[in-house]
Amino acid sequence: MAESYEREVGKKIENGEGTPEKIKYSILKYFWDSNPLIRSQGDTIPKFLRSVDVLTNFTDLELRTLSKYLNERKFSDREIIFKQNDYGMGLYFIFRGHVDLYVNKNDEETTLIEKESISHLLTLGANDYFGELSLLQENSIRNASAVARDGCVLLGIFKPDLEEMINLYPVVAAKLLQAISVIIASRFFSLSKETKELKVKLAALEKEAR
């Protein structure tokens, strides 16, 4: 946690920077947050999940239940989260930090060392998620490599968690599966759209060639 507000302001005064013109905190919230018995409510996992866009149809209680099944994993900078063709069994939400996704064009054994064939796919930031196919597929293999950037914290949910949730909290599990279905459906939609466009282009090219 950051230093206390008093100390922060005190330092600023010492350094001659002057106090901020307006205190942003309301006085009540200030005392509430400085209560040592209450943990900082700012970045708890349920609050974080509230900000993930696919989980909008969860109630607060359901998010709290879901958060019990999330596994917090910390990765240091440039640490491999998983490699292409690795066995995967879960979905990760990015709680803090960034994740780079790489694809190896030679779809063989990936070592991530041979730099030529590897291309950077995209960078994901906080509130993003990746690996959702692995949660559903039997014997799923990762189709990209994920590398952590600047010390990221991930919240993973895996097949065993999902199985237990289906048994114990069917409603939460159903909502999670619905959320994942939404992700996959929209991805499928964009893919089929892309295929359609490509087919049209291909047909045009074939026409040209004739």
Added chain:
Amino acid sequence: MSTNLTLKKRSPREFGRYIFFSFALIFILLFAFKIPRVSIPLIVSYAVVLILNPIWPFLYKLKISRPTGSLAIIIGLFFFIISPIIKFAPVITEESRNLQYYIPKVEAYAKKKYSQLANQTYEKTGYRLDPSYLDQGIEIGKRSLGKFLLGLPKFLASTLEWIFLVPLFVFFLLRDNKAIESNLLKICPNSIFERYYSLTHQFGKQLGGYIFAKFVEAAIVGTIITAGLLILGVRFSVILGFIAGVTNIIPYMGPIIGFIPAVVVGLIEYQGTSTFWAIITLYMVANAIDIGIVFPILVSRMVNLHPVVVVISVILGSQYFGIIGMVISIPAAAVVKLVIHEVYNEIYGNRAA
């Protein structure tokens, strides 16, 4: 687009995690092997917790929280265990008291049979069997019985310890096993996390299923035999049924071990009568139901092991850890198989496609 990719192959933190995690695993294994006085009740409690696992969805449906549910289960267990004990304790005490007077009867019967056998062999081969063989045999039997009786107080003391320890462990395992599991997962190194999680999950599922199935199987066999013997009016029916149920937990050899006392009782009490053959048939039928119906439906689906592997692992288990070794040999073999399978897939890359 090619990128400049510099990766930390293994950060010092990750290395530290590896060391810490392996120390934790080694510590747990050492604890299990070196302090059996605590670890065996703990393992038994874990088995009980696994047997009780299917109850949880119902409790959650009734909106019962984990601590309350654990308490309710413990109270329920007490009720379910104590009431049959109170009911059957007088029967079992009486039967075991009768057993005390029964042993000389067994001795006399053995002597009679032996002299018959000796006469027969003398008539046929002209070779006289030395009666000291029998005396030696009886002596060995008596000595081992004495040893067993001398060991009984110690056994009872440890049972008394168990009566306190097991419910306590069961309660806390029921309440906290999720937390224990997640703490072990937390210290697992990142690079093996998913594999470790998948492996432990598969193992837990198999073990839980196996123990549950075995428990049901033993209960079914025990009930059939007790009921059958009661109907036939055989002496020691409750003890014999109980023995048959408990020994049924031991794979392959168990039913035979459970059969021996019944054969002894049958030979002495009911030799030549129809009751004797009825007892034999009863055991055969019970084991046929077990092998033909209960085992294929319940147990074999749980652990997919080759019969030869099962026999070898049971023998190895009995050699190193006695009866407990025989009981835990199959789950242990299942773990080894899982690990080998995982390593095989890792090395030979069977996973792709």
